[in-house]
Amino acid sequence: MAAGRVLVAKVGLDGHDRGVKVVARMLRDAGFEVVYTGLFQTPDTVAAAAADEDVDVVGLSMLSGAHLTLAPKVVAKLRERGIDVPVIVGGIVPPADVPVLLEKGVAAVLTPGATADEVVAAVRAAVAAHEAQA
Numbered sequence: 001m002a003a004g005r006v007l008v009a010k011v012g013l014d015g016h017d018r019g020v021k022v023v024a025r026m027l028r029d030a031g032f033e034v035v036y037t038g039l040f041q042t043p044d045t046v047a048a049a050a051a052d053e054d055v056d057v058v059g060l061s062m063l064s065g066a067h068l069t070l071a072p073k074v075v076a077k078l079r080e081r082g083i084d085v086p087v088i089v090g091g092i093v094p095p096a097d098v099p100v101l102l103e104k105g106v107a108a109v110l111t112p113g114a115t116a117d118e119v120v121a122a123v124r125a126a127v128a129a130h131e132a133q134a
Contacts (some may be wrong), residue, residue: 047077086126
């Protein structure tokens, strides 16, 4: 039985996808079902995919510097659709931006150097917290 369904996405004009593919494999190997939406997604397409795939968590890979704009938009688009799943951001996020993202509804932020164990633990914690609220 899977540990949960995770949608991983690259939002905006960030064309670097090696890291998100590594994360997808980490999560798969940890027992999660993983849906990868591919490059150049919009907040709307991520929310639509989350609805279509009935996921437990949305993971955003953000390397372009647009995390303060795009991540909150993804959270908003999910909530507009009535989808109350945690959103985890991973990538290049300056330490000063982490509390801002958390205030805007992001459940967790993983920065460069996060280990596979830390990634899996963050997703498991987000799933558990979400299930506890349901």
